[in-house]
Amino acid sequence: MLAFIVRRIITTIPVMAFVALFVFSLLYIAPGDPAAVIAGDQASPADVEKIRASLGLDRPYLIRFGEWFYHVLQGDLGTSIFTSLPVTQLIAQRIEPTVSLMLLTLIFAVVVAVPMGVIAAWKAGSWIDRCVVGFAVFGFSVPVFVVGYMLAYVFALKLDWVPVQGYTPISQGIWPWFKNLILPSITLGFVYIALIARITRATMLEVLQQDYVRTASAKGVEQRNVLFVHALKNAAVPVITIIGIGVALLIGGAVVTESVFAIPGLGRLTLDAILRRDYPVIQGVVLIFSFVYVLVNLLVDLVYTLVDPRIRY
Amino acid sequence: MDRRTFLKTAVGTGALAASGGLAMPALAQGAAAKTLRFVPQANLANFDPIWGTQYVVRNAAALVWDTVYGIDSKFQPQRQMVESETVSADGLVWTFKLRPGLKFHDGAPVTSKDVVQSLKRWQARDPMGLMIKAIEVELAPIDDMSWKWTLSKPYPKMLLALGKNNAPCTFIMPERIAKTDPFQQITEYIGSGPMKFVRNEWVPGAKAVFEKFTDYVPRSEPADWLAGGKKILVDRIEWVIIPDPATASAALQNGEVDWWETPLSDLVPVLKANKNVKVDIGDPLGNIGAFRMNHLFPPFNNVKVRRAVMTALNQEDYMRSIVGDDDKLWKNLPSYFTPGTPLYTEEGGDILKKRNVAEAKKLLAESGYNGEPVVCVVAQDMAATKSMGDVTAELLKSIGMKVDFVATDWGTVGARRAQKTPPGQGGWSMFHTWHAGADCINPAAYTAIRANGDKAWFGWPNIPAVETEVTNWFDAKDMAEEKAAIARLNKAAMEEVVYAPTGFYLGYQAWRSNLSGVTSGPLPFFWGVSKA
Numbered sequence: 001m002l003a004f005i006v007r008r009i010i011t012t013i014p015v016m017a018f019v020a021l022f023v024f025s026l027l028y029i030a031p032g033d034p035a036a037v038i039a040g041d042q043a044s045p046a047d048v049e050k051i052r053a054s055l056g057l058d059r060p061y062l063i064r065f066g067e068w069f070y071h072v073l074q075g076d077l078g079t080s081i082f083t084s085l086p087v088t089q090l091i092a093q094r095i096e097p098t099v100s101l102m103l104l105t106l107i108f109a110v111v112v113a114v115p116m117g118v119i120a121a122w123k124a125g126s127w128i129d130r131c132v133v134g135f136a137v138f139g140f141s142v143p144v145f146v147v148g149y150m151l152a153y154v155f156a157l158k159l160d161w162v163p164v165q166g167y168t169p170i171s172q173g174i175w176p177w178f179k180n181l182i183l184p185s186i187t188l189g190f191v192y193i194a195l196i197a198r199i200t201r202a203t204m205l206e207v208l209q210q211d212y213v214r215t216a217s218a219k220g221v222e223q224r225n226v227l228f229v230h231a232l233k234n235a236a237v238p239v240i241t242i243i244g245i246g247v248a249l250l251i252g253g254a255v256v257t258e259s260v261f262a263i264p265g266l267g268r269l270t271l272d273a274i275l276r277r278d279y280p281v282i283q284g285v286v287l288i289f290s291f292v293y294v295l296v297n298l299l300v301d302l303v304y305t306l307v308d309p310r311i312r313y
Numbered sequence: 314m315d316r317r318t319f320l321k322t323a324v325g326t327g328a329l330a331a332s333g334g335l336a337m338p339a340l341a342q343g344a345a346a347k348t349l350r351f352v353p354q355a356n357l358a359n360f361d362p363i364w365g366t367q368y369v370v371r372n373a374a375a376l377v378w379d380t381v382y383g384i385d386s387k388f389q390p391q392r393q394m395v396e397s398e399t400v401s402a403d404g405l406v407w408t409f410k411l412r413p414g415l416k417f418h419d420g421a422p423v424t425s426k427d428v429v430q431s432l433k434r435w436q437a438r439d440p441m442g443l444m445i446k447a448i449e450v451e452l453a454p455i456d457d458m459s460w461k462w463t464l465s466k467p468y469p470k471m472l473l474a475l476g477k478n479n480a481p482c483t484f485i486m487p488e489r490i491a492k493t494d495p496f497q498q499i500t501e502y503i504g505s506g507p508m509k510f511v512r513n514e515w516v517p518g519a520k521a522v523f524e525k526f527t528d529y530v531p532r533s534e535p536a537d538w539l540a541g542g543k544k545i546l547v548d549r550i551e552w553v554i555i556p557d558p559a560t561a562s563a564a565l566q567n568g569e570v571d572w573w574e575t576p577l578s579d580l581v582p583v584l585k586a587n588k589n590v591k592v593d594i595g596d597p598l599g600n601i602g603a604f605r606m607n608h609l610f611p612p613f614n615n616v617k618v619r620r621a622v623m624t625a626l627n628q629e630d631y632m633r634s635i636v637g638d639d640d641k642l643w644k645n646l647p648s649y650f651t652p653g654t655p656l657y658t659e660e661g662g663d664i665l666k667k668r669n670v671a672e673a674k675k676l677l678a679e680s681g682y683n684g685e686p687v688v689c690v691v692a693q694d695m696a697a698t699k700s701m702g703d704v705t706a707e708l709l710k711s712i713g714m715k716v717d718f719v720a721t722d723w724g725t726v727g728a729r730r731a732q733k734t735p736p737g738q739g740g741w742s743m744f745h746t747w748h749a750g751a752d753c754i755n756p757a758a759y760t761a762i763r764a765n766g767d768k769a770w771f772g773w774p775n776i777p778a779v780e781t782e783v784t785n786w787f788d789a790k791d792m793a794e795e796k797a798a799i800a801r802l803n804k805a806a807m808e809e810v811v812y813a814p815t816g817f818y819l820g821y822q823a824w825r826s827n828l829s830g831v832t833s834g835p836l837p838f839f840w841g842v843s844k845a
């Protein structure tokens with residue numbers, strides 16, 4: 001097991017190096033000019049040129065990449081072109097809201113979606129099943145921002161139960177922190193629930209046809225135990241896989257959700273940086289997201305061994 | 314306290330009691346009333362008003378740094394940090410004296426050394442500053458409280474240059490900070506204005522916080538735009554960045570924020586219907602919509618093609634695409650200057666008064682236009698430029714021009730418009746933008762009207778008659794001379810089409826009804842605003 005973990009961590013190094021090269025190159029060839037944004041609309045072309053030179057953006061590709069990569073290897077992700085703040089500081093400022101949002105969404109989605117999928121499979125063909133399938137189609141089809149607007153309109157604006165926007169750090173109390181994250185988590189969780197519920201239902205349908213399930217039922221095991229202990233454990237591997245893959249969905253969805261609910265997280269940092277062409281910030285955030293994704297996949301692989309003893313590394 | 318607030322408080326108190334103090338208490342009522350939460354037009358991504366000249370930076374900087382002069386609502390520069398000034402009879406030597414008792418936010422007194430160094434940094438980035446620099450003999454302190462500016466040629470617009478509200482303004486910083494290269498960003502935010510910038514609470518893209526500077530000495534005159542006594546009536550101002558207009562609207566209606574600088578016109582009816590929200594015109598000087606044509610390459614290097622496009626242009630189409638059906642928000646603009654301001658003129662503007670497609674087609678045929686595509690670069694992430702771009706594409710097609718519509722984002726337009734390569738090789742034929750009306754009241758900060766070829770703004774028009782009149786305006790000794798110069802300038806610019814104005818439009822601002830003292834102006838003025 002330990003050898004597997006070490007091996008997997010070592011394999012992340014070339015992955016991260018490739019991501020770094022890819023992101024840097026992509027930004028290099030992408031149109032846009034941060035100097036023009038900084039200089040403002042009334043600036044003369046000469047002023048824009050001077051700012052570009054002062055930012056070092058007029059230097060050749062290889063020199064810029066080499067310098068950036070050298071610093072990344074030392075843990076320095078560079079300095080934001082616009083704020084002059086270290087990228088690591090900007091990420092540190094924004095990481096708590098995003099991690100909070102993603103964790104709450106993950107918990108909420110798993111707690112809701114897995115039972116939904118299990119019950120739908122159990123009652124396959126019934127109205128409950130059709131409702132779950134219908135919800136899954138709806139969840140996939142409706143854009144995140146539409147769900148966000150609808151929820152904000154009803155629960156924040158009309159009922160006044162929760163705030164429309166913003167984020168309160170957990171250090172200022174659990175309830176204020178939670179209150180700010182309820183709507184964004186439900187919004188972001190919508191598509192995630194749809195995805196997990198569908199996969200759970202499909203896998204459970206297969207497992208429920210197995211002989212051992214029939215045997216358990218015949219022996220008089222309580223239906224709840226048959227579903228959630230005997231069957232679900234054997235259906236868990238694909239569900240865990242999809243939860244892991246879904247983290248990419250969460251990362252993408254966080255960009256939209258954080259914008260709709262004005263949450264100062266990494267998603268908004270990324271979007272702002274892209275619109276302004278703040279290259280060091282974009283590169284830093286993408287690297288972090290890639291690292292998280294690789295790490296989540298490693299965790300998923302490790303969790304397999306817990307739910308299925310046949311899997312050994 | 315209204316019913317909703319009462320219920321929220323009651324339920325909140327109950328919840329707090331039930332949770333056994335799980336949550337930390339919210340701000341006390343008094344503290345909340347002293348905190349003004351403001352949604353600005355854009356994210357405050359950097360905070361150096363000389364290095365970055367975006368309007369949002371200028372607006373925040375006006376809280377933190379004071380200026381030597383400040384323009385009032387009559388467009389007159391008034392003394393601000395300055396107590397008095399004298400100018401020699403030949404107009405070559407200006408002597409200024411500082412107001413006593415001025416302090417920086419670190420407690421150090423403001424001296425003439427700080428002012429001189431700040432003005433030197435400002436000069437390097439400001440068009441008027443550069444003009445002064447070109448005729449400057451010496452800019453130096455005389456003593457701690459006064460300084461002298463010696464010129465080789467009179468500069469009648471000196472006080473306007475020092476007091477204008479167009480970015481960059483003459484924000485005064487401590488000498489050590491002002492020594493920073495004007496093309497490098499400052500890293501210390503020690504101000505001279507009525508509010509302190511709370512750097513450790515600044516989260517770019519999310520929040521910027523300003524606290525009242527208790528040692529600030531406001532002038533005794535009433536506040537009037539950037540002039541007069543800047544009395545701050547709240548303890549703290551929080552700029553809350555809400556990028557999504559629907560969310561900002563909901564937050565204002567819910568009382569989560571107090572003041573929204575630029576509500577989307579589509580959302581204004583909803584806000585007007587809310588009894589707790591007030592809505593009024595934000596900046597009475599509004600904006601001038603525009604598209605610029607590239608004077609260097611075909612087809613727009615030919616004045617007949619440019620005039621053909623202007624002849625076919627219907628400003629109402631553009632304005633309705635931006636502001637919708639609200640007729641109070643727009644007007645036709647057969648001029649390059651802001652309507653309602655002293656120098657406004659329609660001289661030569663007949664071409665924009667009535668659309669004439671037949672005449673436009675005739676002009677286009679006479680021009681020898683041979684069907685080369687017009688590379689129309691349009692930023693889709695800005696509502697105004699997107700709307701205008703769509704209208705222009707139809708306009709060009711209606712007179713028989715071929716359009717290569719490049720839909721992109723503003724960041725790309727910003728880079729591409731600087732390219733001087735031919736349109737088919739990474740360059741461009743036209744792009745859309747807008748100019749703040751405050752920048753278009755005279756040629757002082759009106760970069761877009763300049764027509765000095767390579768040195769001109771993007772599109773690089775080279776029209777000597779326009780430049781002559783710009784010079785005449787700078788040299789004018791009275792209002793009559795200024796008006797005559799501007800009339801001739803407008804006529805020359807219309808004849809040669811420096812750029813195409815697509816109309817004049819206004820925008821709203823909205824605030825909670827428990828705020829008082831909110832005024833209209835070219836930037837949000839926080840002095841005199843209180844919260845009940």
